[in-house]
Amino acid sequence: MDKLRQVFSKFASSVPxxxxxxxxxxxxxxxxxxxxxxxxxxxxxxxxxxxxxxSGIVYNRMGGLDEKTVLTEGLNFVVPWFQRAIVxxxxxxxxxxxxxxxxxDLQMVQISLRVLFRPDGQNLPHVYRRLGTDYDARVLxxxxxxxxxxxxxxxxxxxxxxxxxxxxxxxxSMLQRRAREFGIILEDVxxxxxQFSKEYTAAVEAKQVAQQDAERAKYIVDRALQExxxxxxxxxxxxxxxxxxxxxxxxxxxxxxxxxxEASREIAQTLVQSNNKVYxxxxxxxxxxxxxxxNTSAV
Numbered sequence: 104m105d106k107l108r109q110v111f112s113k114f115a116s117s118v119p120x121x122x123x124x125x126x127x128x129x130x131x132x133x134x135x136x137x138x139x140x141x142x143x144x145x146x147x148x149x150x151x152x153x154x155x156x157x158s159g160i161v162y163n164r165m166g167g168l169d170e171k172t173v174l175t176e177g178l179n180f181v182v183p184w185f186q187r188a189i190v191x192x193x194x195x196x197x198x199x200x201x202x203x204x205x206x207x208d209l210q211m212v213q214i215s216l217r218v219l220f221r222p223d224g225q226n227l228p229h230v231y232r233r234l235g236t237d238y239d240a241r242v243l244x245x246x247x248x249x250x251x252x253x254x255x256x257x258x259x260x261x262x263x264x265x266x267x268x269x270x271x272x273x274x275x276s277m278l279q280r281r282a283r284e285f286g287i288i289l290e291d292v293x294x295x296x297x298q299f300s301k302e303y304t305a306a307v308e309a310k311q312v313a314q315q316d317a318e319r320a321k322y323i324v325d326r327a328l329q330e331x332x333x334x335x336x337x338x339x340x341x342x343x344x345x346x347x348x349x350x351x352x353x354x355x356x357x358x359x360x361x362x363x364x365e366a367s368r369e370i371a372q373t374l375v376q377s378n379n380k381v382y383x384x385x386x387x388x389x390x391x392x393x394x395x396x397x398n399t400s401a402v
Contacts, residue, residue: 195290200217218291250274
């Protein structure tokens with residue numbers, strides 16, 4: 104303490120005695136400069152420019168947050184030092200969130216959600232007082248995990264795939280209600296990725312392969328049955344045709360000669376249209392239709 108007094112005494116003795124002489128008019132000029140500087144400082148710090156897509160609230164050192172004053176886009180004015188502008192981005196922003204939950208049949212599911220959010224412009228003082236400007240990092244991960252786990256637990260793993268739209272809609276509805284409690288508006292919630300455990304994925308693939316094999320075997324059996332039916336129907340038709348032909352021959356022997364003539368006509372038509380020369384006997388041409396026991400000469 105004594106050393107401190109000695110240092111202070113030496114400093115005081117080194118200061119020249121007597122007030123400095125101020126030139127005439129110097130005090131007024133300094134006052135003007137000081138006033139101009141204070142005015143420039145106050146004017147600069149009193150202007151607040153709100154960019155498009157943003158909004159602001161005012162914090163007053165004397166009364167706290169002003170619940171009624173809202174700073175809109177463009178140029179706004181505040182009282183320097185006494186008031187401070189707090190600006191929020193009101194544009195919709197995406198927030199990807201990954202979470203893991205168990206399904207109704209105890210299968211672990213990895214889910215990725217994409218949340219589109221923005222603050223509620225009518226409750227900005229409430230949001231700032233409870234959460235601050237980083238409200239999204241404070242609220243969204245916790246409520247997304249909470250709601251997602253509650254919804255996923257209501258469905259089996261297979262239903263998460265077949266009822267994906269219903270699951271996404273239910274998650275979105277519950278999240279929107281929870282977020283409004285914190286002054287946050289969720290415009291859209293979507294499931295971007297679903298991933299199951301490796302064991303469950305392998306089991307599903309094996310089941311699909313087994314089902315495909317079963318369908319293939321069923322198709323082979325059905326095809327064999329159809330072929331059997333077609334063979335039976337064809338045989339029945341041929342038997343019935345043979346019976347009808349036999350009855351026709353027994354009732355009218357000329358029926359056989361008629362069939363021979365028709366066959367000979369088809370053979371002759373084929374030979375006429377052919378560019379080759381063919382020599383056949385009457386038996387081959389089936390034109391020996393003069394009756395039984397009648398021999399024809401070679402043609």
